[in-house]
Amino acid sequence: MGQGDRIRTFIHGFDEKLGGGIPEGLIVLLAGEPGTMKSTIAFNIIYQNALREGRAGTYVLLEQGRDTFTRHLEQMSLSPHDVENKVSIVDLGMIRRNLDGMADHTWLEIFKMYASNLKRTLNYDILVVDSLPVLEVMARFENPREELFQLFEWMRDLKATTFLISEMKPGSEDFGKNGEEYLADGIIHTKMERVDDANIQRRIRCVKMRGTSHSPNYYTLIFQNGILQATRIIAE
Amino acid sequence: MGQGDRIRTFIHGFDEKLGGGIPEGLIVLLAGEPGTMKSTIAFNIIYQNALREGRAGTYVLLEQGRDTFTRHLEQMSLSPHDVENKVSIVDLGMIRRNLDGMADHTWLEIFKMYASNLKRTLNYDILVVDSLPVLEVMARFENPREELFQLFEWMRDLKATTFLISEMKPGSEDFGKNGEEYLADGIIHTKMERVDDANIQRRIRCVKMRGTSHSPNYYTLIFQNGILQATRIIAE
Amino acid sequence: MGQGDRIRTFIHGFDEKLGGGIPEGLIVLLAGEPGTMKSTIAFNIIYQNALREGRAGTYVLLEQGRDTFTRHLEQMSLSPHDVENKVSIVDLGMIRRNLDGMADHTWLEIFKMYASNLKRTLNYDILVVDSLPVLEVMARFENPREELFQLFEWMRDLKATTFLISEMKPGSEDFGKNGEEYLADGIIHTKMERVDDANIQRRIRCVKMRGTSHSPNYYTLIFQNGILQATRIIAE
Amino acid sequence: MGQGDRIRTFIHGFDEKLGGGIPEGLIVLLAGEPGTMKSTIAFNIIYQNALREGRAGTYVLLEQGRDTFTRHLEQMSLSPHDVENKVSIVDLGMIRRNLDGMADHTWLEIFKMYASNLKRTLNYDILVVDSLPVLEVMARFENPREELFQLFEWMRDLKATTFLISEMKPGSEDFGKNGEEYLADGIIHTKMERVDDANIQRRIRCVKMRGTSHSPNYYTLIFQNGILQATRIIAE
């Protein structure tokens, strides 16, 4: 792992604010309220890094099925077919349904098994977990803070740049329930900003990024013609 | 299921904001505080899709009886009689009262049984559950987040476009208590906006919709002469 | 029960906002903070409907004794004596004290017994429960949401227009604790509005009313010379 | 108990807002944050009604000892000695300490015993409990809402006008924790209002009063030369 290598987010105008991107090997929380394009942002990172940098990626689905997700991505001009030899989309729900005879495998074990095996075979550089709260629920943690701490330690050993998608409650500034926000090496926050009575804008911001001297400011997040962009907010 | 087929909401001015409607097969949360016309919006989708598109629909009642609901719809110029060969209204409360000898059937089993059977016989394209919180209460979940996750997986297999009506507390921005907001593929939010000391307007907004590049903005929701409309908010 | 028959509230200026009144047979939450005249509003509906429409009514007291209540009503120019052959006031507290030998009757059973018997003998059109929270406390629900759901189903079978008085915390917008706000067919909300540093006005609003195309706006609630009135709010 | 008889509060300018005073026999919550002179207001009612109307009164102390309270009253020019043949001050803490051999008496039983006995011997018209929250704590209620309901029923049978002092948290609008605000027949609310960066005024308001057509507005509460006054708030 080269000192100083960075994974670009390919959100135009945002990587410069991060000193070029995210330091390799970090675990980054991608946290935001519903509708702030977290899945699109995360897959876009995998997609563009596969297409342009030749990096392998793995996207683990827990909330939705692969069909819905694929259709979503195609609608967003990010077709998985374009990168199919570099990117693996794992539909954990379907896998578990097919493992009926193996009832002793918990969700967390299945997740770890697939994450490990694909690391060995595909040797991905980027891992996305969509989403962390669902993984936490399905894992049935008894001591959430402690077991989450151990899960983070386990993920660090994967030596991949990892994005954990986390749903925030609208209006809340709480990045996580069980200390995710200080276990993570970085936090990227997306939100809805009500700019006036009628209009709502999506915003993005880097809250924290270890090994990086970054701007903490908000930018407007725009998706147009298959391209994500972070632009300066025009004050009135 | 044709890629790209969309179910129109028949709220005038709103479908365009959704890229033509809701992608077929999604599970959509229709969440709002009391009095924001959620039942009317949901039945209107079934009603207009039956009348104009020939689509079959099923409306599952848990909060109110069929009589009250029918009277309500007639008052709203959406008489169930107009679409009776395409639309089935299921009064789950009455069904359960008639199942006294079958006490081993829980509410959730009855719901699933009816939803499955009607899918087989009526082959509905659209399913409405009115409301999800009542279903959750009656189902007596022990691990709500996990069992809800499994219910969503079960509903996905129905291959219908599903609307789950969810009651929000006034003043709250919380779309669900047990992670409904990230399990759902889409969220349509209705609310009361106090525009001045005396006047309140109903508002509608698409918060999230997988497979759709939608506007996140608020629109004024108007019901007039049997027609639902979403209009631009006139700023002062 | 004639389709379209409506029970007038006899709050001047308010019935027009409800399309003439409340559809017969609905269960309506009359919710507001302390001091917003809920009991007066509810008894006034029974009183005026008895006097002017010849409708029978039953008012169930749980919070206060009959003497205090009668004195209150006389002070408000709504003397129960004027309508004594049409209206029954049930003092549930006194009844229970007299049932010492029948200790196996719970409050909820006594309430149901009286509500049923009076329906049979008096055949009331309008029922008021003052108040729902006290009934809920005394009923000692173990699963409040579920048992409340069943109580609402039981009340629907009475075929009366029912008003459930519910106390709200000042400053709260929460109409109920156990889902009352979506079980009810209608919600009428009363509140205190602090119009300036010194002055407070009472306000009334129809939040929700099934089978009715109603205004959601606030009106000033005034009581003068024995008459309740809802007037437009004069903006500054 | 004469219909229409009212107990004056002897807060100058406030009785007129209550239609002359508080209807005899009501149970009134006197609720406010620390420092709003609740004890002074309550004893002043007993003191002035004894001195000027010849009414007997009983003041039950739970928070402080009789010495501290007496010294406080003398400082306030409301010396108990002036009314000692009409007014009894009961120091429940001291009584209980002297009842060591009677350990089976709970606080609530001792309170009831003293309240009953003094009613029989002194036949007081006015009873003050200072304070209700301490009585609730010491009574060790298991089902607070239900046992409180029964305590209110018991107090109603005393046939006295009863003032229950209740401490509110600063900034809270919550008059009670266990439904006191709807069990009580009346609520008088005292508060601190921060009028600017430096200055704080005490305010008083009648929130609710059964049998009374009262103003819900706020008044400035002033204590000067042994006299309590409620004056109109001068808007800037």
Next chain:
Amino acid sequence: MGQGDRIRTFIHGFDEKLGGGIPEGLIVLLAGEPGTMKSTIAFNIIYQNALREGRAGTYVLLEQGRDTFTRHLEQMSLSPHDVENKVSIVDLGMIRRNLDGMADHTWLEIFKMYASNLKRTLNYDILVVDSLPVLEVMARFENPREELFQLFEWMRDLKATTFLISEMKPGSEDFGKNGEEYLADGIIHTKMERVDDANIQRRIRCVKMRGTSHSPNYYTLIFQNGILQATRIIAE
């Protein structure tokens, strides 16, 4: 205990607002957020009353050790050595560490033992407990409200003017968790006020004081050259 004797706080400009000081024998909560000089205020009362009035005092430390505290006081020009024959500083933590062989003594017993013994030998007029929340934690109350009530009764019997330091959460207006605010005879509140984007001022206010007609207003709290001062707030 002379009627009317008062303990001066020696905060310049504040004693006049209290009618000369705090009535002897009261239990006063000195509550404020971190950094508002509560310990300095409390020791200053003991220090100045020893130096100028010859009154004995006892300061019980639970949060910090005697060394840190002494160094703090010297830095503040309030050296304990100046008053060492009148003032005792009790380091309860160190005492308990030295009591290993006496493991059956709980913290509360040790506190009571020292408070009683020093009362007998030193006959202090003023007692400070720094801080009440730590004492409550260490006492391991099972029924905090009830046991606190009994602790206050026990403290009243010491016949000292007692100051209980209580930590408040920044931004909270909650003087205590277990009813301390109504058990106490007086409350002095210190806070941080953010006067503009950059500047913060310390404020002091007497919220409640039995036996005293006091101002409820805020004053700016200043510490300069070993002197505490409460000055009028200059409005803009």
Next chain:
Amino acid sequence: MGQGDRIRTFIHGFDEKLGGGIPEGLIVLLAGEPGTMKSTIAFNIIYQNALREGRAGTYVLLEQGRDTFTRHLEQMSLSPHDVENKVSIVDLGMIRRNLDGMADHTWLEIFKMYASNLKRTLNYDILVVDSLPVLEVMARFENPREELFQLFEWMRDLKATTFLISEMKPGSEDFGKNGEEYLADGIIHTKMERVDDANIQRRIRCVKMRGTSHSPNYYTLIFQNGILQATRIIAE
């Protein structure tokens, strides 16, 4: 330990506000929301004090691994190699993984063992724990407030100036969950301030510091060219 010796923070412009620095031997909470450079501030204190004052320091990592942290520091121009003979960085996670055969050592015991041993061998003047919440979680406290109190007593005996990094929730003013804010001798607070719709500034403030007459005001925290600075906030 010389009376009056102070540890400089080496945040330019901040030490003057603290009377020259932090009194030796204190336990200081360094509390702030994610992204406010707490780790950088804490290591900078150790780094500069080693480089310029020849003081030994120990930095205990619980949240992140040594590699990530080292890379972060190098990026910040604070390379551990510059001070490697004076400063020890302890990666507690890695240590524990290597202690598999010693499973009876809890995290807290390991922490104490390393802190004690390094005190004996390195005799550090400054200790940083990054972070306290993780230590608390891993220690599995049963009575957090009480065990934390004892941990603070244990740390005081180390006779080092100790910095405990504590994560705050964004928007919260709560420095700790278990009374950390009153157990600590000092609190330094870092926060994000949203200065307008787009821009966010980091701020720093000394909330509390025993033995120090300090300013409670906010300063803008800037990191540039390897130097931390606290500058006056320019009001608009």
